[in-house]
Amino acid sequence: MEAKNQGGGAGTTKRPTPPPLPLSVRLQVTGLTAAIDAVERRDGTVNRCLYSVIDRLLSARPNPRPDKSGVRSFDVTMDASRGIWARVFAPAAAEHPLPVIVYYHGGGFALFSPAIGPFNGVCRRFCSQIGAVVVSVNYRLAPEHRYPAAYDDGVDALRFIDANGIPGLGADVPVDLASCFLAGESAGGNIVHHVANRWATEWQPSAKNLRVAGIFPVQPYFGGEERTESELRLEGVAPVVNLRRSDFSWKAFLPVGANRDHPAAHVTDENADLAEEFPPTMVVIGGFDPLMDWQQRYADVLRRKGKKVQVAEFPDAFHGFYGFPELADANKVLQDMKAFVESNRATPKSTSS
Template identity: 25%
Template sequence: MGSNGKEVATEILPYIRVYKDGSVERLADSPIVPPCADDPETGVSSKDIIVSQDPPISARIYLPKHLLDQHQHQKVPTLVYFHGGGFCFESAFSFVETKFMNRLARLANAVVLSIEYRLAPEHPLPIAYHDCWAGLQWVVSHSNDEPWVSTYVDFDRVYIGGDSAGANIAHSILIRAGSEGLHNGVKIKGAFLTHSYFWGSKPVGSEMKDVEEREKVAMTTMWHLAYPEAPGGVDNPMMNPLAAGAPSLARLDCSRLLVSVAGKDLLRDREILYYNAVKESGWQGELELVDFEDEDHAFHILAYESENAQKLIKRLASFIV
């Protein structure tokens, strides 16, 4: 029984609680904040836009304000970003995400769009994957109904990125782009995957070996909550890119890939395995690994004022050229 008197069906603490009446309590969310015409810290302008009415997909778009003030419109790179949160919580409109995106847009001098995809368990996977794909396709369609995209974006410099579940989504989009292509023949120039939420049934490196313990850990339970019908469970190729039958990593459709890991992150060894698998796959792009040994999962967002958070954000921004 929850504190509100309702009967609990599932809870994954400290993240989320699902009640038997279908209602959901998200315990780890950062507060929702409005966009800002002129962020006092970064001078970045932001606004919220509708990507699609049906299905309902929105985004927060960021533009370095100095671009708005120029008489001649400078074309800059764009980053389409997918936030983390285990597919079940967090938002493109939250305080920590907005803080991160403002800094990234300023340092990269880029138009950034953070996609507000629909969350599980109310909208089980693969809905989030489809929403993010639709968001990216909307951007590369040159979106004449959004002047910040049509006026300022250089479509030869399209990047995607994400952290945790968002990095997982970015990987799936690179695979899908390799087989289906993007509108208008646009190519993804680069992608960064930060602290990717990948998992599997068999332990990798220093991961826990006990089968029962692996079933109870949040990486497993969150996936089952988000995608209860996933063929293969945690060995579905969307969660385990190295599972039997998963698409070849040589099909990743970008020319540059940056994989970021953190030393204290339980997912670190699996992310490094992914990095090495990409290197050995025959993929033809430029591959980089960034490792912050003393940090934990998503530290650049959750501990955004720390020195290492600033270093990682600068590193991600410098990748967008």
């Protein structure tokens, strides 16, 4: 399809027509982007008073009793001094050890938490459809906590799980910590990359139990000073992401005075100092995501560095599509992720006791 090739050619001038979306999805996306625009200030700060109101309206409470899909959820404190906690999603019981997915939510590094409705729903579907215990991490937000705070918190969440397991899970749900996968979309996808690299470099050799077996950067937030072809072509066309919102996120997150070519944002051959044991990677890319060029370049960097990488590309998908179960692609990507988990597990399901 033509949309699959839209990430490269500079000759593309015609603005594409977005694929039709169900009314429920359009309303949710409109409401979410309006909330983002309401709290993000031009000076790179967040109106936290207004944000706290919106956060309460959009948040879902943990549900310790299994729902109709058999998934229960509860919250675990990891470091109260820094406000690091996680929402755990698990079945009531399991006959064999389950893989673990540690999830980092999106929100441009500056917004949201594991409780926000779409992220809460994604993790619930991870648990029921992939067959994993999901640990959704609440990391500190920018601009109050700039780079590398989110990465530090992401690594420390893994250290907590390595040392303590998953408190509150119970003996009825055994887990396979040697089959731990990291997942996250947007800013969370960026965090997934950097946390995985730091874990492989600094912590994996001394870890007691936890092994990162693979990662899912879903439409990861990468960037640079350059305005790519996809950013320009989809400006004002694609929902959720535009140049103004992207620039806000980098201004809020990166060190004061840094530009978008900082290594946190701009993962290139020159600054991607990847660990020898960098885990297998599945990059998810949407054809109506303005960031798709950066995501394709990221996958290319991993390939050139000799890392195991596969790309799951959805030509009609906008940024954040997999948070909406009404969309067929949101369910298809979970099937792809399940296959990736099963093919990269340390202990295959069929041999678990």
